[in-house]
Amino acid sequence: MQDGQVRLACPPLEPSARAAAPLAKIPEDDSVQQLSLVVNVAIALPYEVCHSGAVTVTASSVDTVASIKEKVCALEQIPFVEHTLSLGDKLLDDGETLARCGVGAASALDFWVRASEDALAHQMAAILRSRGPLSKADLDDLFSCRHGLGASGALKTLGWGEKLLPFLQRHPLFSVTSGCVALAPDAMPPPPPEPAANRRFLDLHAELRADCPLPKLSDSLDRLAETLASTAFLNIRRVVTGGGLANGTAIRGAVGAKVVLFVEGLPPTGHDRLLPGLASSMSGALADRVEELGAATVEPDGLGGLRVRTSGDLGEVQVLFSPDYACSSDALEALRAQGDAAQHAAAASLVDQKVRFVARQPEGVKAAVRVVKSWREGRRWSCDAARPNDDLLELVVAHTLAQRAPRDLADAVSSVLSVLGRFDELRATWPLASRSYREGDIPKELLKQRPLLLDPVSPLVNVAGPRHFRPEEMIAHARSGACFD
Known part of the structure; x- marks a missing residue:
């Protein structure tokens, strides 16, 4: 810098007489495809x-x-x-x-x-080994960062509906204290499940799913329901389908389809006296339209409904009648006045709620329901009262697997058969999140009954009550320990 001007400190270098060599082009590897x-x-x-x-x-x-x-x-x-x-x-x-x-x-x-609970547990254990004790939320988040999905989501994938905290509390690899999750000291992981043992159940379940064309059967049931509503001499306000076909647990040979006709003007109470006569009249009115219904026979069931024996894969369809209550609370009030007829009336008036209860069960639970229904179909029963119906089996499976999430389908079915083998001791009620009523709505006398299998949609119904079911044969079959003949 001189006199406010910037000058070069030294003369510029002369350009090299020799031109720089051009950059060599890297040849592409033609073998990369x-x-x-x-x-x-x-x-x-x-x-x-x-x-x-x-x-x-x-x-x-x-x-x-x-x-x-x-x-x-x-x-x-x-x-x-x-x-x-x-x-x-x-x-x-x-x-x-x-x-x-x-x-x-x-x-x-x-x-x-x-996908298995052992694999999930060891993946979470690896995080705890590297990071030390964590809160459940932090463990869930770190699992998501490492594996792309949170531990809660991975647990949901297993199909039993178990929440993360109960899983951590019951699994021997973990210790949960004051909300802090750590590796259990000297904990030994459970022995891995025997693949061959579960394979038979997986194969059976796959066969049950493949053999039961649900869309086709649902279409057949819808057509039957429409025909019943259009040919009945009653003023039908609405028609609802129920049973295993509606909730997604049907199997071939035991579809368990139901049709409920909600009748305008039907009195809200007194069904035990009114409905048997109504069913008999309906049976007579439909006798000449059996072919139109796609049925072989139509006859009263003795309880105020109809048995429609179809000639196709639908098998026997139960047809029930109910007043068209304004809401479920009105239906429960009417059921409270029904006395001993409450169970049959509840099956009709609360069919929507029962379908939703089973349909929202985790997929693993519904898989176990199908296998247990198959187990029932493989046994001999002396009469209808000795044969456990779909409602009973669906609720026993749902309640059993909600108490303890199984390791796999074989473990799930084994747990259910164990409960069925001790059915005379059963006391099954539902938490508030699962039922449609308050604790105070349950009659105290009902809670004293054994076996007790409360209906999750009606506080007045013991599905295991002695009125329509005798459990002795089921208990004997379940205690035999044989699932496959």
Whole structure:
């Protein structure tokens, strides 16, 4: 700097007489191939194998098998780390590239995931080992950061409806104290389940699902319901379908379909005297329209309803009658005045609530319901009163598995059969979140009954009551310990 002007401190360097060599172009590796892979995803849940469809993954031939697994897990939000990727019958090693495994543009890959509570527990235990004790919320969040889905969501995937805190409290790997989750000192993990034992139940459940075409049967039931409503001499306000077909637990040979006709002008009480005569009149009126109903016979059931024996896969359909109450509280008030007829009346007037109760059960619970119904169909019963009906089995399964989440479908069915084997001691009530009434609505005399299986939609009904069910044969069958003949 001189006199306010900036000058070069030294003369500029002369440009080199020799031109700089041009940059060399890096040759592209023609062996690297861009791929668009179709990966078929199957998740082995504790109660069934779920084929979630195919996903398309963009990759290159030099990508590793492990990276493809990570991409599939991210796309499908799969939090479980026990998985395999295969090309045909060949299992692919995580460290190998796609090219070395023979994966090309036209290859179809199969991604198999095993979802289990033990895998979930060990993944959470790994977080606790690296981070130390955590709150349930922090553990849930860290699990989500590491695996793409929170531990609560992963637990929901298992299909038993269990919440994260009860799971942590019961699992031997963990200790929960004052809201803090830590690894249990010297805890030994439970022995892994025997795959072959659960495989029979998974195969049976898959067969039950495949053999029961629910959409077709639902259409048949809807047509039957419409025909009943249009041919009846009564003023039908609305028609509701119920039973296993409506709640999603039907199996072939035991569809358990119901149709409830809500009749305008039907008195709210006195059903035990009125409905048997009404059913007899309806049976006579429908006698000439059996073919139109797609039925073989129509006859009164002796309790104020009809038995419609269809000639197709629907089997026997129970038809019930009910007043069209303004709301469920009005229905409960009317039921309270029914006395001993409350159970049959509740099955009709509260059919909507009962369908919703079973339909919202976790998928694993509904799988267990189907298998237990199959168990019932494989036994011999001396009479209808000795055969447990669908309502009873559905509620026993739901209540049993709500007390303790099973490890897999085999464990679920074993737990239910254990309860059925001690059915004479049963006392099953429902927490407020599950039932449709207050604690004070339950008659005190009803709570003294044994066995007791309270209806979750009516506080006046013991589904296990002696009026229509004799449990001795069921207890004997359940105690035999045989699920498969």
